Amino acid sequence: MKPLLLLTDFSESGNHAVEYGYHLAKHLKTNVMLCNAVDMAGAANMLWPAEAYDTLITESGKELKKLKKHLERTDHHTGFHPQISYQSKLGRLLDVVESIRQKEDFYMIVIGAHRTGFARFLLENHSKSMIDTLTCPLLIVPQDAALSDIKKIAFGTDFKNHKRDLEAIYKLIPMAEQMGAKILLAHIHKGEIADIKKMEDEFLTEISNKANYPHIFYSCVEHDKADEGLCQLCTNQQVDMLVMLHRSRDFFELMFGGSHTHKVAVKVTVPLMVIPE
Structure with a gap:
């Protein structure tokens, strides 16, 4: 490597x-x-x-x-x-x-x-x-990230670009495999579960067929605010690292634009990995 x-x-x-x-x-x-x-x-x-x-x-x-x-x-x-x-x-x-x-x-x-x-x-x-x-x-x-083994990696997805997300996950798998870590696919939604059900099924089916890594799981969290939903997931699911795919516009504006920047920074205590699209 x-x-x-x-x-x-x-x-x-x-x-x-x-x-x-x-x-x-x-x-x-x-x-x-x-x-x-x-x-x-x-x-x-x-x-x-x-x-x-x-x-x-x-x-x-x-x-x-x-x-x-x-x-x-x-x-x-x-x-x-x-x-x-x-x-x-x-x-x-x-x-x-x-x-x-x-x-x-x-x-x-x-x-x-x-x-x-x-x-x-x-x-x-x-x-x-x-x-x-x-x-x-x-x-x-x-600054307060623990020097502990990484056993669970959360990958945030909005299901808007299957191809790019899948490519990023495939890049993440060798690292997770080397550390024996689980990959938790995480989606934050505002209650419109019917709207994402089809995208969710297609995404998870493709992951299952192509990823060739048995330790991939999925969690869907309902929350009005994406940043707080991710914080909640990281805490409740004992996540060791949060991973996001960087899209030059969507990711930066959603996760680090305006008030989201300060909120995520203050509340999330796990390392954040940004994977370029």
């Missing part, structure tokens, strides 16, 4: 996401790269001597090295131990990620989210661009 790219800004949340990503990599039996983007955008109007940039990159590298040693020192488990590389680069997060991805392909990119900054991260222009331009999954890890 391709390696994971673990992003950090050295905050508590950022470093927790790195630990989560490393924990995930052990189960997936793949390697990791730690990355820090030294973003000078906030000091754009200031004149910095050339050596100052070198100093910032050097300090960033030292912090990444310490983080690498911490992961190695605290990994007492037997079995696979991911190889850890690291890079620090000057530039905006999006530009740094794209620069690294031009040289190496990754199975997934992992980033942390401050509880108060989750919405801001998703709505900033560079973050929108990152999600829109990614060709691999993006995993956003809340």
Whole structure:
């Protein structure tokens, strides 16, 4: 499996996401790269001597090295131990990620989210661009996400695009299989169950015939609000990870537009994986 790219800004949340990503990599039996983007955008109007940039990159590298040693020192488990590389680069997060991805392909990119900054991260222009331009999954890890085994993955679907949803699920299956996790297909509806019954039957029939993975289940939750319905499902069904297919318009506006952004960010405590369409 391709390696994971673990992003950090050295905050508590950022470093927790790195630990989560490393924990995930052990189960997936793949390697990791730690990355820090030294973003000078906030000091754009200031004149910095050339050596100052070198100093910032050097300090960033030292912090990444310490983080690498911490992961190695605290990994007492037997079995696979991911190889850890690291890079620090000057530039905006999006530009740094794209620069690294031009040289190496990754199975997934992992980033942390401050509880108060989750919405801001998703709505900033560079973050929108990152999600829109990614060709691999993006995993956003809340600060309080537990470093526990992933046994149940919920995949949110609205049944509007069977083909795309099925393709995303087929991509998800190897990861679930590697970890021995169940996949829970989740649909939130507002009570119009008769309207979705046909789509539901067609979708589940095709999954049953083609997925070749016996641990796929289905749950339908009635709720007026999609975000609260997903939160309810994740809590009641003991979900370890929530997965959504990213559609450049529908997904972003439904799940992370307006008030939905803050509500999902505050209430959902499990990592969110965004799979590009």
